Amino acid sequence: MPRRRERNCSVARTLDIVSDTWAFLIIREAFFGTKSFEAFRAALGIPRATLTDRLRKLTRLAIFRQAPTESPRRHQYRLTQMGFDLYPSLIALMQFGDRWLAGTKPPPLTLVHMTCGSDSHPIVSCSACSREVRARDVNYSDGPGAGRTIARPGRNTRRASDGSRYLTGRPSSVSRALQVIGDKWTFMVVREAFFGRRRYDHILSELGIAPNILTDRLSRLVEQGVLRRHRYQSAPERYEYRLTEMGLDLHGPFVAMLAWGDR
DSSP states (O other), X not given: OOXXXXXXXXXXXXXXXXXXXXXXXXXXHHHTTOOSHHHHHHHHOOOHHXXXXXXXXXXXXXXXXXXXXXXXXXXXXXXXXXXXXXXXXXXXXXXXXXXXTXXXXXXXXXXXXXXXXXXXXXXXXXXXXXXXXXXGGOOOOOOTTOSEEEOOTTOOOSOOSOGGGGGOXXXXXXXXXXXXXXXXXXXXXXXXXXXXXXBHHHHHHHHTOOHHHHHHHHHHHHHTTSEEEEEEEETTEEEXXXXXXXXXXXXXXXXXXXXXXXX
């Protein structure tokens, strides 16, 4: 049986890491200054074996590096430059969660820019003209690394059975956002919408996804307000799936993940 081939995509590379619930939560805690094994365990209530596995994985991927402590048997886990570069992705997800998923609750965190001392609301801006970039402001063209490769086994394409795990530990709008788009297939469907693919058959062909999984993800994205259905044929009925204003606002996380995956 031929193996599935997938589009070369820097967003997918990023999602391989942040869509693992425990890995994401550990990275998030590291941005809040957590460094030791016991501090991660206390903050997250994570099983020891699971924490050991994820810290090894994140160190192997060069997101973390081990640093010595006063005790020869203990060490700290500190973010590398590669790890710190995930910050824009987390901030973009946080802002999306604040805008669309907080309900009537105020944002659980406020960013304070230490340089000027003001509350900060970062934006995605163009590297050439410095103007803010939104989904409707851009087109896409193939880059030098475009093409397809055989899909790597073991990627996180399964939807977590309990999305509430993302809410473990401190309140976080990033966690709320990942409850909606936290598995890879869901974000890949949204990615195809940004690329202009709106019809079921086109998305199915592009992703090589099982029809029942695609139906599930499309239904969930419509239910959650990220996509809306638009009937383009009545006999038989056929629908397109178009990004709502909420869905278009995922462009910030999309671009941030794209940039990190490229680097």
